[in-house]
Each structure stands twice: as C-alpha cells, then as structure tokens.
Amino acid sequence: MSSLTPPVPPAPSVPETAANVIEAAEEVHAARTLADSRPPADEEILTVENLTVEFPTDDGVVRAVRGISYTLHAREVLGIVGESGSGKSVSSMAVMGLLPKNARIRGSIRYRGQDLLTMRPNDQRSLRGRKIAMIFQDPMTSLNPVRSIGDQLAEAVLAHHLVPRKQALGRAKEMLDLVGIPQADRRLRSYPHEFSGGMRQRVMIAMAIINDPDVIIADEPTTALDVTVQAQILEKLLEVKDEVNAAILMITHDLGVIAGMAHRTLVMYAGKPVEVGSTDQVFYEPRMPYTAGLLGSIPSLEGERDGRLRPIGGTPPSLIHLPAGCPFSPRCPLATDECRSGEPELAAVGEGHLAACHHSDTLAEAEDATAFFHTPGPEEAR
C-alpha cells in the first residue's frame, strides 16, 4: 500500500527485526489491499492492439507510442509504469479519444468488441464517462473553479442519462458519501477552492465512477498529493473498484503505487512496452534491465547492503531521433553490439511474462538484477 515499501523479495540476510517492522507497517497501512478486493474475471473488457501514436511537428515526427498491446479483464488492475515521455499517458488518452486532432493514431482499441478508433465521434463521446472514465493527475486544476461540486458531478450523470437534475444531484450525493466526503449534501453546494487536494481527488474519483463505468483510467492519480493522502486515495480507489465492478488502468511512475495496486504490470520505455507480467513477476524477477534499473533506483527499507541507490545513468532518448536497435541500449549496462543493431521484440520469458531484451537470460541467472546498475561511490572510486 505504502509507496515507501516496494516489495523486494525478502533476502535471507535481512535481520528479523526489519522484517517485523515492515510487516507491522503493512498491517497499519493496508486497511484494504489488492488481495482483499474481488479477483479479476476472464471477461475481456478492453483490448488494445499494436497501438501507435505519432505527432507531426516542425522538427520531425514524434513517435510517442510505438506499438503497445494489452488486454484488460473485468475487475483487473493493470499498472503501466514508465518515466516521463515513455508514452503511458498518450496511450491512455488515445483510449479516451482525447488526443489532439493532429495526432496520427493507428492500431486498434476495442471496448467489448467495438473498435473505438473507427467509431463515430458521438458514439465515442457516449462511451466516455459512461463506460470508460478517467481520473486525472492534478485534482487542483481538474475541477472548474466557478461551478459547484454538485453541479459538476450532476453534469457527468446528465451527459448520459435523461433524468431530472434533482435525481442527478441525489446520485452525486451518494457518490460523495461513497468516496468518504462528510456532510455530502452540504458539500454539493461547495466550490472546488473550499476543498483540500485530497478531497478534490475524491471528488474526481466520484465523478469517474458516477455512471458505473467498466474501465477507470487513473492517470497518475496520486502524483499531486502527499504520501498519507496518497494511501487513502489508493485505498478508496480499490474500494470503489469493487463497488462498481470496474477494471482499472493505473498509470504511474511510482513503483510503490503499482506494487500495492496492480494485478499485472506493464513497463514502458520510449513508447513501447519492454516488460509485461504479473506484478510479482515484474518486481521479483525482472527480465529487462530497464525494469531492474527502476527497481534499483528507489530507496528500500531492506536488503540495501551498501546503502546507496543505483540510478540509471543518462536520459531517455528523443522520440524524434530514436537510437538504432534497442532504445535503452545507450543506458544499459548489459548492452552489446546485438542490442545496438536490432530492437528486441517482446518474447515470453515465463508464464504470462514477456520481456523485450536480448539478455533476459543473463538477468534470470543474476542473483540481484539491480546490481548491474551499480556505480562506484566516491569512496570506492578513490
């Protein structure tokens, strides 16, 4: 639950006291964890196949998404992680149909068999908010400052249902109750500036679930909030997921959030998925150096023998001029000539576990995958 404790396999060398502390912390934080929530079903809700998104600019074509495929099942939480510019937000905006007009979108996005990309704009609009809803990153700017909370919530209902305004407001009140805002009927008349950041994000969650959607896209829903509020919001999200029976597409750059929230995880780099698998597989058995690098660059409460983080050197490549071969090769400690000439395809490395790396076997054999990113500290260099 907490973003401070990403699950790293408990190494045998960890002192028992540390393990106890972690367990205790988890018990305190995790009033509701993924394990408590209802398990995913086999039913396929959203299928994205070979989606590419390009933006023509004066400097050349920006290849923001270069082919991403995934399937979201009912009640499943799929985490998409990646650093800024890896295409995670753009791919989800493509699902919402909210990309600017100049975007060139190819591939297919199917919601229960209907292709969203070939659909008429008005049909797509009618799905938005009713079947596929979105929670935005910054609750401070995602609510209209001049309209009351109740108005904005009711609007989400009225956009899809021919009901009296009063009934829509009643629904809005129910939703505020559900997301845990006290005195909901009074709060309907409040304006966004009268709410704190955490409360506004609750309102955004209420707005997303007000029409009982099948899919909730949460685009970095906790980035703008502080850590304690983050935990509450994520908990609330899991709670409402069960309440409305929705699947969640969780987009984030926070591995801690993914660890506590997602059934499956998809790691993106330079517009492409580089590793897909169950969250445990991705966290405990990374088969792509980038994933390992991400895991090594966050502080951990356990198993950090030399007490230093292992950051990934360099910066992500320009999406206009991608390097030949694997886009991660310039930063990869395992890179060989093979990596610099041919871009690896996603290949199965385990059951339901895919990775795009020529050297996933090397990682599989390694005891600690993050150790490849070890950079000598100043005292060692001397």
Add this chain to the structure above:
Amino acid sequence: MTTQNAEPSGTAKAPAAAGAAADAAQGMSIVARSQGQLVRRRFLRHRGALAGMILFFIVVTLAVSSIGAGPIPGWWDKDPTETGQVVAAGRPTLSVLPEFLGGGGFHLGEHPFGQDNIGRDYFALTMRGTQVSLVIALLTGLVATLVGTLVGAVAGYFRGWTESVLMRITDVVIAIPTLLIAGLIGVIVAGRGIVIFAVFLGLCLWTQIARLVRGEVLALREKEYVEAARSVGTRSRRIIFKHILPNTMGVIIVSATLMIASAVLTETALSFLGLGVQAPDTSLGRLISDYRTALTVRPWLFYWPGAFIIGIALSINFIGDGLRDAFDPRQTRVRD
C-alpha cells in the same frame, strides 16, 4: 446559532456558551450562504459599484418618471416637443445653492435646465434624450455582447476552419471603419425606430468582444477541467456554455459595460452626422450636436446632456467593475 440569539441576553450566557461549544463540536458553527447572497454582499461592499448603481438608478428614475414613458405618466408638466416663449434668454432656473451661501435656496423654477432657442423646455428634452440614449446603449450593448461572445466562443473552442471563417469575417468588419458601416445601417433603417437602430448598431460593434472572448476561450479550452469534462462525455455545447463562458464572465461583463458606454458615443457621432436618431425624436448625442454652436451663448444647452452622458457612462463602468469582482467565487477579500 439562531437559538442562541433568541435567548434573553441576561440569562443567555451559560446556554449560549454550551450551544456554541456543541455547534463547534459538530463543525456547524459556519453560517451557510447561498452563492447569490455572496455575490450580492460582495457587490454591495464595493463602494464604487454601489455609488454607480445609485447614480444609474437616479438617472433612470428621473428620465422615466419626469416626462413619463409610454403608459407611465410623468410629473413634469412640459413636453419635449412643445415650443413656447423664451424666458430670460432661456437661462436655467434651477437653483440648488442655499440662501446663507448667497444662493436662491432650492427651487426648480419654470425651466430648471433652461430653454433652447425656440423655447422648448430643456429639462424635458434632456429627459427624453436620456431615455432614448439609454435604450439604444443598453440594447446595442446587449446585442453586441451576445453576438461577440457567441462568435468568439465558437471560434475559440472549435478552432480549425470554423475559427478561420469566423475570425476572417471579424477582421473584415474591423477593417471597415465602424462609423461607415454604422452610417450605412443608419441610412438603411432610418425612421424605423430606435429599437431597430440599436439592434443594427449592436450588429456592427461585436467585433472587439468576439476577439477578446476568443482569446480567453483559447486559453481556457486547454484547462484540465475542460478535458475532465470531456472525459465524462459532456457535449461541446455544454462545455462552452457551462465550463468556459462562466470563467470569462469577468471579461465579458467589463467589455459589455465599456461597449454600452461606447455605444452612447457612437450614437452621438451618428446623430451628429444626421444618421442616428431622427427628428422630432432626440437623444443625448443629438442634443449635443444640435446645440454645438450654442456653446458660447447658451452653454447649458451643451453641458446638461454632456453631464448626463458622463453620468451614464461612469455609473455603468463602475457597476461593471463591481459585478466582475462579485461574480468571481475565488475572490475572498472584499475591496474596501
């Protein structure tokens, strides 16, 4: 809170304290106010706006009640069209200076604003002019604001060819001198009454507001709450009218008031050219142009309508200023 006030003041101490504590414990010690109440409070605390409101109210009341309008009978006994004997070179008989300051005390006299050269009562004329000018100014401002807002919002929100077409039309209207189009319209609708005249005048003054609103909308359409509204499936029309335009209210109100003020002046200019209000009817602008040569011999024929023009323009501007501040829910501090 109310129960505590109902207690007799002598015995209220203990129960009131207990009540307040209970209120605080429940988090209920805040008095809820509706948005309308808040707007009214903010507006009334804005001194300039309040003064403008009072001045505007006085001008309107005076203009309507004195000579009457339509079925409303007036208390002033003279008609703006009625000619008569020029008394005392038509000097104003209005006296406001009290006797102990060397004045004649407060009295209206026979012709408080004086008379013109053919003996018409200038008070009645000014009142009629004020009525006509107000109707033209308000109607013109309304039409110009509606058209301008609509054009600007649609162009700014939809972009693409819609924007190109609308803004090129706007450019063309701007490129032609306003007075020229307005004059042309004046000729076309001459003698069809002031309402038609005002509507057409509004149809050639909307360009400024259209550009202003388009600029605002261009910025607002990129806001996250607009994206959030789209993500719940809100229709474009609703996004424009419910999300974007309320956020441009400040700009619209201020430019609408400026528009009303400038409509008074445009009407003056057109009347001066003989293209505005046609005789025997009159307006403040027409009065000024009619008696422009009398400035040296009968200055009151010039400064009475002038004072009313300034009064109307100023009071409307102050009201607009107050409205803009009052409508902004983000504003917590009231100007003093």
